[in-house]
Amino acid sequence: MIICSRCKGNGYVKVRFEAEQAIEQCKVCHSQGEINENTYYHQTWTEGTEDSLAVYYGPPLDPESFKNYTISGE
C-alpha cells in the first residue's frame, strides 16, 4: 500500500465551493488514506513547454516525478 496522493493519507479532502469549505471523503482511496499499487487509477499530469496534458490509466505513479499530477479514482 502507498499513501494516497489526492488526500495525502487523510482519507478526506477539503473542497472549496464559492465561500463554503466542505470536507469530502476521498474517492481515490475510499477514505482509507492508502492506495493499492496493483490497482489501476486514472492519472494526469502536464509535460513539455506547452504543458500538454498527459493521461494515464495504470498503477499509481510517483507524484513527485510529475508536474501538476492528479489522481482521480479507479
Ligand SMILES: [Zn+2]
Ligand atoms: Zn485518498
